Amino acid sequence: MVAGxxxxxxxILGLVLCLGACSSRHDADRQLAASYPRDLGQLAxxxxxxxxxxxxxxxxxxxxxxxxxxxxxxxxxxFRAIVAALVSDTARQGQLANLQGLTPAGAILYQRxxxxxxxxxxxxxxxxxxxxxxxEQLAARPVAETVLTLDAAExxxxxxxxxxxxxxxxxxxxxxxFLLDAPDGPIPDFCRRFRALQDERAERAALAVRLDLAxxxxxLGYAHDLSLANLHDIPHQVRANQGDERLLRERLxxxxxxxxxxxxxxxxxxxxxxxxxGRLKTALARYREIADQGGWATLRPKRLPLRRGDxxxxxxxxQQRLEQEGYGHDLGSGVFDAATxxxxxxxxxxxxxxxxxxxxxxxxxxxxxxxxxxxxxIEVTMARWRMTRVANDSYYLLVNLPDFHGELWADGRLLxxxxxxxxxxxxxxxxxxxxxxxxxxxxxxxxxxxxxxxxPYWNVPTRIKRSLDLNLQKDPNWYENNGYEVFRSSGxxxxxxxxxxxxxxLGQVKILFPNREDVYLHDTPKRALFRHPMRAFSHGCIRxxxxxxxxxxxxxxxxxxxxxxxxAQALASDRDDxxxxxxxxxxxxxYFVVRVDDEGQVHFNADLYRHDAPLRAQRLARxxxxxxxxxxx
Numbered sequence: 001m002v003a004g005x006x007x008x009x010x011x012i013l014g015l016v017l018c019l020g021a022c023s024s025r026h027d028a029d030r031q032l033a034a035s036y037p038r039d040l041g042q043l044a045x046x047x048x049x050x051x052x053x054x055x056x057x058x059x060x061x062x063x064x065x066x067x068x069x070x071x072x073x074x075x076x077x078x079f080r081a082i083v084a085a086l087v088s089d090t091a092r093q094g095q096l097a098n099l100q101g102l103t104p105a106g107a108i109l110y111q112r113x114x115x116x117x118x119x120x121x122x123x124x125x126x127x128x129x130x131x132x133x134x135x136e137q138l139a140a141r142p143v144a145e146t147v148l149t150l151d152a153a154e155x156x157x158x159x160x161x162x163x164x165x166x167x168x169x170x171x172x173x174x175x176x177x178f179l180l181d182a183p184d185g186p187i188p189d190f191c192r193r194f195r196a197l198q199d200e201r202a203e204r205a206a207l208a209v210r211l212d213l214a215x216x217x218x219x220l221g222y223a224h225d226l227s228l229a230n231l232h233d234i235p236h237q238v239r240a241n242q243g244d245e246r247l248l249r250e251r252l253x254x255x256x257x258x259x260x261x262x263x264x265x266x267x268x269x270x271x272x273x274x275x276x277x278g279r280l281k282t283a284l285a286r287y288r289e290i291a292d293q294g295g296w297a298t299l300r301p302k303r304l305p306l307r308r309g310d311x312x313x314x315x316x317x318x319q320q321r322l323e324q325e326g327y328g329h330d331l332g333s334g335v336f337d338a339a340t341x342x343x344x345x346x347x348x349x350x351x352x353x354x355x356x357x358x359x360x361x362x363x364x365x366x367x368x369x370x371x372x373x374x375x376x377x378i379e380v381t382m383a384r385w386r387m388t389r390v391a392n393d394s395y396y397l398l399v400n401l402p403d404f405h406g407e408l409w410a411d412g413r414l415l416x417x418x419x420x421x422x423x424x425x426x427x428x429x430x431x432x433x434x435x436x437x438x439x440x441x442x443x444x445x446x447x448x449x450x451x452x453x454x455x456p457y458w459n460v461p462t463r464i465k466r467s468l469d470l471n472l473q474k475d476p477n478w479y480e481n482n483g484y485e486v487f488r489s490s491g492x493x494x495x496x497x498x499x500x501x502x503x504x505x506l507g508q509v510k511i512l513f514p515n516r517e518d519v520y521l522h523d524t525p526k527r528a529l530f531r532h533p534m535r536a537f538s539h540g541c542i543r544x545x546x547x548x549x550x551x552x553x554x555x556x557x558x559x560x561x562x563x564x565x566x567x568a569q570a571l572a573s574d575r576d577d578x579x580x581x582x583x584x585x586x587x588x589x590x591y592f593v594v595r596v597d598d599e600g601q602v603h604f605n606a607d608l609y610r611h612d613a614p615l616r617a618q619r620l621a622r623x624x625x626x627x628x629x630x631x632x633x
Contacts, residue, residue: 043175044158048148050176051194058099061205066093071210077217079224082252086216095260096215099208101138106215108263113218119271120284120379121225122622126218134211138204146197154187161186216256223255224248226270226386232446233391275412277385279596284378286326287371287602295371296324299364306359310336318359321367322347326601350603352404352533366604373628376619377604380612381594389446389588395557396586397449399521399542401442402593402605404535406521406544408553416553421524421535421543425608439463440539441609444591447513448584449521452551454570454577456510458498460484461518464539465496500576508571509551511544513587523547536608542589558582 065071072084086092096106110131116123150158158179162169172178179185180194228251231244239247258266290296299321301314311334319331319340328343341357348355351366359367390396399406401422408416423442430437460468471478479486479496483503487495498504507523517540524543529535537543544550548567555563558581570577591611595603607613617627 043162043169043179044150044155047158047176047179047190048150051148051180051190054176054180055198055201058201058205061202062094062099062209063090065206065209066090071206071213075210075213075217077213079217079220079252082220082249083213083216086253086256087213092216092256092260094208094212096219097134097208097211099138099204101135101211102215105260105263106212108267109215109219109222109259112267113222116222118281118285119226120382121222125225126221127214128218130214131211131218134207134214137207138211146193146200148190148193148197150187150190154190157186219256219259220252223270224252227272228252228255228270230387230391232387232389272386274385274388274390276592276596277382279600280378280382280385280594282600283594283596283602284375284382287375287378290324291371291375296321298368301359301364304360304364306336308336308338308341308357315340318367319343346601349533350601352605354533369628370625372620372623372625373616374602374604376616376623376625376627377594377612378602379619380615381592383615384590384592388590390586390590393586393588396588399442399587399589400592400595401444401589402591402608403595403603404533404605406542406550408550410557416550418550419530419535419545420521421529421537422608423536423538423540425536436610438609442519442538442540442542442589443515443517444589444611445515445517445519446586446588447515449511449513449554449587450581450584451512452555452579452581453510453512454508454551454567454579455500455573456504456506456522456576457485457500458505460496460498461539468496500574507547509547511547511551511554513584519589521547521550534606554581554585555579558585 066087072080072087077083094103096103096109102110113123113126113128113131116126169175169178179187180191182191185191229248231239231247234247255266297317297320299314299317301318303314306315306318313334315336316332316334318336319328319333322328322340322343323331325347327346328339331340331343344359344363345355345357347353347367348357348363351363353363353366390398394412395410397406397408399420399422404420404422406418406420407414423438424440425438426440427436427438429435468479471482475481483499483501485497485499487497498506503525505524507525510520510522512520519541521542521544526537526543527545529537529543530545535543552563552567560579566577566579591609593605593607593612595605597603607616613627620627
């Protein structure tokens, strides 16, 4: 990624060479010139020593390169402004790389960058190729300086030429510079060696500076992508006041200083600590190993469904496919037996199919997704975990939409996992926007649960009310006859709410958290729908399985006591009962298509609202693979 910048940098260094590294060097040259004997008898003998003294110090060249910012301007740096600000402090210069190559801290970083793929990051995004090439170039150029000498023939030729051009040489203010710059002089090979050594020093200094800058930029990029870009751990008001750009810049500014003090520890602290993230890393390594072994073959059975009792090559191919992904062992008899049926059920349960043990068209399509599709799904999910809104919350409720489950966590321990229904995945194509609109999709958001309402009313949203209004054509009193309260203005129905009761759309309880979309958790009278593995049935709110248990957990952890009587009285009445939480509980509605269970089994869920489709396509493109357009993976 780092573009060549030798020309610009060497032009700066060339200026240093031409004008002298500093004024003291210029004064020294004049003193040397003044010390030459006017008879020039010793000039040939002194020339190699004097030429070596004219070479600029590499340290001076390096300092000049940092000061002029020439490499920064010409390099393809992701965080150019921050890098420039960091290296303006000489204490930070050369801390990751120098003339000898990598410093100890630089070596630690280089090794970690080479392993970035383990976190579903791309090592080439962090200048890894450039760094490797630069190290090879530095290794090919030994640090030991070449000493300029004149061989016997050159010495004889130079003595003779000086004698023959005594007056010309004596007239020069600086005879050494005159001889070294003379293109047609008596020692052209020596002059070429001198200029080559000049260039070698300048190029080596430039290379060391570029390598150091590339490593700093790589560190910032790696830290940004692995965790620092996630600002959800910063209070909302602080982000609003200071701005995300400033906060991110401060984080990146600090990461280099922390790294220079404790390299290993600071890199370890960047690693996401969420339980699922670690499990996904393990799963990613396993699926990459499958890919390295050639992946799995496409199944092409002669007929469907494949079921228990079938036998033959198609069954054997299915058994091999299931074994490759770890859904069974020693299945390859070619007979669809009980073990094969159980392996199919395990596959179905981890891919949101009904676990009937048969392979039909949908299961076949899923089985024929390439291993690269699975890798891309895992990688995208890991990227989503790196940006999760959970951040540093110790007690929170997480709803994972594609997984159709919610989870209540406290201090790294799963307190309760429960099925949910979420917004329907029906969609229409927007002519104006040119993409699909999921009208009922449950939104991704974060908030804090602040109330539990037993025996709730249901305030019918305007969009849903439009469809209910159609019932008025047959029965003008349909609302009143079906348990709704109607609020009219000028004879028109303006607002409708459903009374508490067994038919109420919210069931026996709702759990509230402030949000613009007016979604919440609630019970439902349509509990039979929880038997489906994919449960996208609502208008956007989240229906909870056994919501009374969840509500009780929230209230008990909030310090409520004697809940049995309070809840019984509320449910027996015909009015709602609000219980506000003293300590609101963070809730995060997020989107993780892949989940790894406690047994290490990977669950590949449907990309319900196609949020992952473009991200998955980008990943596959970098792998040189085409993306499948199907949502159900």
